[in-house]
Amino acid sequence: MALRLRLDKPWRPLTAEEATRLPGQLGVYQVADSVGTIVFIGEAGARSPFGLRSELQREARERRPGHQFRVEVNQQYRTRWFELLMVHKADHGSLPADNAKNPPPSLGRLSPS
């Protein structure tokens, strides 16, 4: 049976306090603007000192207030990250705005049913 393709957890406010509550595990995350438009899909890899917590703390510092996020703890953060990017591109026709500025060198294409 195929795993869930898209992240569908409720959005959480992107604040330093909220990010501090995250586990220090590996995984993937999405950042959205205030109306829920996904602007970035990221990964918390093994070089992140505290995994998802470190990455979302950084996001909270670097982005204007009003953004939101959701995470998925996942040891397969690399392939899951590629999958989320490809699914987003299939659904919306393009990458999230902040990923489009620096896309991965070779992103494939999916046509999920």
Add this chain to the structure above:
Amino acid sequence: MDFEPSSEQQMLIDQVRRYVREEIIPLEAKLDPDAAELDPADQARLVEKTKAMGLYGIDIPREFGGPDIDIVTRVLLAIEMAQHRAGLYVPCYGTFGGAGLAQIFEANEDQKERYLYPTLRGEKKPFFGLTEPSGGSDPARAIQTKAERKDNGWVLNGAKIFISGADRAQYGIVFARTDASKGRAGITCFIIDADTPGFHVRRVVHTLRSSSYATELEFKDCWVSDHQVLGEVNKGFAVANDRLTRQRIPYAAGCIGIAIAAHEMAVEWAKMRSTFGEKLANRQAIQWMLVDNEIDIRTARHFTLEAAEKARRGLPFRTEAAIAKLTASEGGGRVVDRAMQIHGGMGMTKDLPLERWYREMRIRRVGEGPSEVQRMVIAREILGSNLR
């Protein structure tokens, strides 16, 4: 048989070993532990280096501009190329170039113009579509994707799974059943362009190999012309089978490379690390693990070079390739496991490459024909070819 490298082979081995240690491993220190790609600038720089070494396009036959490396030398180099974190599945991050798929060298001139030459120039990437949800170990019987005659061509319907690179490829070699009544003699090989209507990459398949994914494909009323048949109709299985047998030899070599790298780490660690006032290397429990590593590596190396030598001499090598694949994938897995045990807690972390090798080596006992199928191949040789 004498498997000591000749002086020319040793020179190439030393050259590749230096390249791995001086160019590849330092870059990996900055990459994610599960990375499967280099930064594009590093990739381009290193490709220039392998071209200068005369080893770029290492698997391309001489008549197509390759460096003409025989299979025994290729095995010796594959053992070296694998000895870094990503080395099992992405030896040297592909900086020695790819040859595409072996079958495409058998294509007709028109197909070579459209697929082979662009692939050799790096303009097109292929995928290999054999395994289906109904099974991969017995492709002759498991293939359910159908290709039926229609409008001077063929209509494909069905699914493939565990297909690497299909989402990034421009075309693929796909096996489909063209005559349901003929078993393995009813399979045809097609070249499918990735933009053909009815061809879909449906999903990513996540596996233990978390640096890279496989995909699941769907063919839904996917029409292709007769020009897309590779080889002859109903003779596709021979194409697949030849590839599977040949592929087992370098596949085994990659496992040996990883085993050597893990073993070297374990030896170094055992000499450095002390517990209860004694170096690990002085403890019999550790010594025996290292001895077993050495035996597994030497066994796999011997059988893999034996298979390569038979292939080089044009002799039958199916059984030898099965023995090589079996001993290298199973023995290599044991070596990595022991190396992790010797490293203790550190062996479990992503700080060291051992955990990645452990996961990826596990796949090797299934990929390119599971251990059980290799044993079946060997049993047929022992008991007679009529054993089915």
